Amino acid sequence: MALLEIIGIGKRYDGVCALEDVSMRLEAGEVHCLAGENGSGKSTLIKTLAGVIHPDSGQILLDGRVLPPLRPPDARRLGIQVIFQESSLFPQLSVAENLAMGGARLSGFVNWRVIRRLAREALAKLEVEIALDQPVAGLSTANKQVVAIGRALLQQTRVLIMDEPTAALTGRDVEVLFSVVRRLKESGVAILFVSHRLDEMLRISDRFSFLRGGRLVATGPAADFDHAAITRHLTGQDPSPPPPRGGPRNDDPLLRVRSLRGAIVQDASFDLAAGEIVGITGLRGAGQAELALLLSGARARTGGEVLLAGASLPNGDLPATLAAGIAYVPEDRLTEGLALDQSLAFNLASATLSSFGGWGGLVRGTDIAAHAQHWLNDLGVRAPSPKLPVRALSGGNQQRVALGKWLCTRPRVLILNGPTVGVDVGSKRAIHDRLRALASQGLAVLLISDDLTELAESCQRVLVMHQGRIADTLIGDGWNDRTLAAQLNQLR
Amino acid sequence: MIMRHPNRRHEAVLSAVLLVLALFIGLINPGFFSAEAAFDLLRSSTVIGLFALGVLVALVAGGIDVSLPAIAAFCLYTTALFGGAFGVADHPVLALGLAGLTGAVLGTMNAFFIHQFALPPLIVTLGTASLIRGGLLAFVGTRIVTDLPESMAAFSHPAAFAGSGPGGAPVGGLVVSFLMFAMAAAGVAFLLGRTTLGRGIHALGGAPESARRMGLPIARLRFIAHGLAGFLAGLAGLAHASQMRNANPFDLVGTELTVIAAVVLGGASVAGGRGTVTGTVLGVLILVLVETGLVIVGLSSQWHKVVLGGILLLSVATTVRRVSRAAWREGMA
Numbered sequence: 001m002a003l004l005e006i007i008g009i010g011k012r013y014d015g016v017c018a019l020e021d022v023s024m025r026l027e028a029g030e031v032h033c034l035a036g037e038n039g040s041g042k043s044t045l046i047k048t049l050a051g052v053i054h055p056d057s058g059q060i061l062l063d064g065r066v067l068p069p070l071r072p073p074d075a076r077r078l079g080i081q082v083i084f085q086e087s088s089l090f091p092q093l094s095v096a097e098n099l100a101m102g103g104a105r106l107s108g109f110v111n112w113r114v115i116r117r118l119a120r121e122a123l124a125k126l127e128v129e130i131a132l133d134q135p136v137a138g139l140s141t142a143n144k145q146v147v148a149i150g151r152a153l154l155q156q157t158r159v160l161i162m163d164e165p166t167a168a169l170t171g172r173d174v175e176v177l178f179s180v181v182r183r184l185k186e187s188g189v190a191i192l193f194v195s196h197r198l199d200e201m202l203r204i205s206d207r208f209s210f211l212r213g214g215r216l217v218a219t220g221p222a223a224d225f226d227h228a229a230i231t232r233h234l235t236g237q238d239p240s241p242p243p244p245r246g247g248p249r250n251d252d253p254l255l256r257v258r259s260l261r262g263a264i265v266q267d268a269s270f271d272l273a274a275g276e277i278v279g280i281t282g283l284r285g286a287g288q289a290e291l292a293l294l295l296s297g298a299r300a301r302t303g304g305e306v307l308l309a310g311a312s313l314p315n316g317d318l319p320a321t322l323a324a325g326i327a328y329v330p331e332d333r334l335t336e337g338l339a340l341d342q343s344l345a346f347n348l349a350s351a352t353l354s355s356f357g358g359w360g361g362l363v364r365g366t367d368i369a370a371h372a373q374h375w376l377n378d379l380g381v382r383a384p385s386p387k388l389p390v391r392a393l394s395g396g397n398q399q400r401v402a403l404g405k406w407l408c409t410r411p412r413v414l415i416l417n418g419p420t421v422g423v424d425v426g427s428k429r430a431i432h433d434r435l436r437a438l439a440s441q442g443l444a445v446l447l448i449s450d451d452l453t454e455l456a457e458s459c460q461r462v463l464v465m466h467q468g469r470i471a472d473t474l475i476g477d478g479w480n481d482r483t484l485a486a487q488l489n490q491l492r
Numbered sequence: 493m494i495m496r497h498p499n500r501r502h503e504a505v506l507s508a509v510l511l512v513l514a515l516f517i518g519l520i521n522p523g524f525f526s527a528e529a530a531f532d533l534l535r536s537s538t539v540i541g542l543f544a545l546g547v548l549v550a551l552v553a554g555g556i557d558v559s560l561p562a563i564a565a566f567c568l569y570t571t572a573l574f575g576g577a578f579g580v581a582d583h584p585v586l587a588l589g590l591a592g593l594t595g596a597v598l599g600t601m602n603a604f605f606i607h608q609f610a611l612p613p614l615i616v617t618l619g620t621a622s623l624i625r626g627g628l629l630a631f632v633g634t635r636i637v638t639d640l641p642e643s644m645a646a647f648s649h650p651a652a653f654a655g656s657g658p659g660g661a662p663v664g665g666l667v668v669s670f671l672m673f674a675m676a677a678a679g680v681a682f683l684l685g686r687t688t689l690g691r692g693i694h695a696l697g698g699a700p701e702s703a704r705r706m707g708l709p710i711a712r713l714r715f716i717a718h719g720l721a722g723f724l725a726g727l728a729g730l731a732h733a734s735q736m737r738n739a740n741p742f743d744l745v746g747t748e749l750t751v752i753a754a755v756v757l758g759g760a761s762v763a764g765g766r767g768t769v770t771g772t773v774l775g776v777l778i779l780v781l782v783e784t785g786l787v788i789v790g791l792s793s794q795w796h797k798v799v800l801g802g803i804l805l806l807s808v809a810t811t812v813r814r815v816s817r818a819a820w821r822e823g824m825a
Contacts (some may be wrong), residue, residue, distance in 0.1 A: 109687055
């Protein structure tokens with residue numbers, strides 16, 4: 001008998017089908033990966049299990065018994081815990097205080113001695129050491145998730161559902177999370193992972209289930225699925241083979257970076273030619289993020305020189321750097337890249353707003369609308385109207401808007417940091433195709449990423465950073481995502 | 493790795509500041525080191541302190557309340573007027589109940605607008621403050637009640653350590669209203685720190701979306717927090733009237749700035765979800781001491797405002813810096 005079983009779940013919103021006749025089983029001590037693109041119905045399914053929304057049809061069974069319609073506290077009481085991608089912790093409170101935020105009861109007293117003891121036990125069970133009095137805001141992303149898991153464990157947890165647990169994690173952090181998950185699994189908890197990052201999921205999951213268009217299209221043991229099968233089930237299409245990697249360029253470099261220094265970056269020198277896509281990777285904190293900030297002028301360099309087409313760029317002057325032709329698409333589109341509550345049209349125009357200025361500095365609305373429509377078509381963003389706020393779009397479409405906002409500055413060098421984090425496979429491919437097309441038109445692209453497959457498929461060259469320095473440069477056909485992963489592991 | 497809770501560290505710093513201030517004032521004016529002066533200081537802290545507890549609760553719940561002095565004026569005036577006229581509050585406990593309940597009702601009005609229309613608490617309470625003050629003057633009265641009912645005046649009577657003044661009348665000592673403040677502080681500390689209700693208020697203030705997803709009753713928490721803030725404002729009004737020996741509907745204007753400065757100085761986050769009663773009480777004592785110090789040094793009252801504004805900006809700036817530095821470390825780690 002399965003621990004949790006759902007039978008024939010269906011849910012419609014305004015006549016649009018979000019889930020249709022989905023049946024699934026979750027066994028105790030099993031890691032089950034629920035995969036699907038944006039809009040496939042994953043979120044609806046999780047929310048159904050969490051009691052946040054009620055299905056129109058179908059049943060949920062726990063230990064073989066049919067459950068009545070659930071509300072969130074009911075689901076938690078039955079041991080079904082959901083850890084949402086964001087918004088499950090309280091950053092201003094300490095670890096202990098977060099762990100104490102267990103139940104939803106309001107009539108009760110808090111015994112800090114007992115809570116601290118239970119908290120220590122929960123963290124010990126996960127074999128992690130986190131200071132109980134530390135504010136959660138100061139924890140690493142992996143440890144934040146460990147705290148969220150710990151909180152779930154403090155109440156009895158039989159089914160743990162994690163929404164995109166690795167989306168914000170890199171290398172070592174993923175290992176921390178996975179070792180915790182393995183321990184939970186051994187203790188008989190059923191774990192449902194919802195994820196885009198399927199390479200990682202292949203390493204930890206026992207079973208896979210694929211949702212597409214609200215239907216369950218495939219389910220089975222993880223061993224039955226390879227990379228190609230996964231892409232096929234997710235998108236309904238066969239994956240296209242990556243284009244051949246170009247050789248090293250001998251053209252005159254467009255961008256020359258010489259002995260660049262910052263707070264982390266030490267003595268970084270490299271060239272970037274027009275039409276080239278160069279990747280930058282490394283362990284978290286090796287200086288990749290700062291390198292982008294230094295090159296874009298968002299942070300002042302403490303030494304070295306940056307030359308664009310032979311002309312030296314001013315130090316720490318973002319507007320001048322942008323005007324010279326270097327555009328930077330920031331890592332976090334939600335906080336740095338886009339104004340989420342503003343319209344698509346405004347977001348697309350915001351980097352080039354002065355070009356829409358008419359008489360007396362007034363903005364010409366019709367031009368902005370036309371401009372927006374052009375770019376939405378160009379980027380393949382599916383949106384009913386450019387007046388829609390960016391918030392209303394899926395992650396993949398948001399990222400395309402962020403990309404478009406900077407592309408319309410007509411840059412000569414485009415720097416991207418994690419352009420496909422939290423983006424579904426279809427949008428990811430569209431973004432990669434777009435970057436290749438832009439490069440073939442002469443754009444120089446600097447792609448900072450932790451996604452090694454992405455680097456292997458898109459880049460002609462990859463710079464590996466370590467402790468602020470460029471430790472290695474990978475050129476030609478002598479490397480792929482696996483050798484790169486091995487190389488990064490050795491740097492730890 | 494041993495790390496102390498940041499609240500504790502901040503409170504230690506505040507205690508040190510308080511000590512240095514007291515020493516400084518004592519050096520200028522040796523008369524400051526007396527039981528009499530200490531009781532005086534505590535009595536001066538009572539009204540600001542009760543307001544500060546109310547603002548603390550509102551801040552921790554993710555809001556802010558600038559209508560508390562207006563609520564207090566409303567409570568003290570109506571209690572004096574109707575308590576005197578109809579004898580509905582002819583016992584101190586009844587007066588306390590009447591003022592507190594009136595305040596709580598007005599506080600829940602704030603919660604209603606904040607919750608029902610998802611409005612920013614600052615704007616809502618600015619609006620209700622004007623509404624309450626205007627309504628009080630327009631519909632209730634503008635005459636200052638000088639014959640305060642005995643049930644209200646009782647709050648300024650000494651409760652302990654009273655000395656005897658000329659003619660044998662008791663003077664000084666700890667007054668009843670200070671005991672009321674002390675009990676309110678202990679009560680709020682217990683509520684925020686030791687009850688699941690208090691933890692829920694922290695959760696709501698720090699990350700409302702997380703709190704909602706945990707299944708916490710957001711509406712109820714908001715009503716309780718703002719209702720409690722209003723209740724404490726009612727008590728503050730009572731304490732103020734008893735100290736002034738009259739009930740003046742024009743009173744307590746502009747107090748909100750002092751109160752918010754004290755609470756923020758005490759380490760409460762204007763972004764919500766963080767703040768302690770210990771810190772708040774220390775913040776109140778420091779502000780009252782600073783005012784005493786300014787009077788002793790002989791600076792005129794316009795300088796008080798300059799100093800107050802400076803303290804408010806400085807304490808907000810340091811809190812924000814603490815947070816952003818932590819975030820920067822996190823980002824680069």
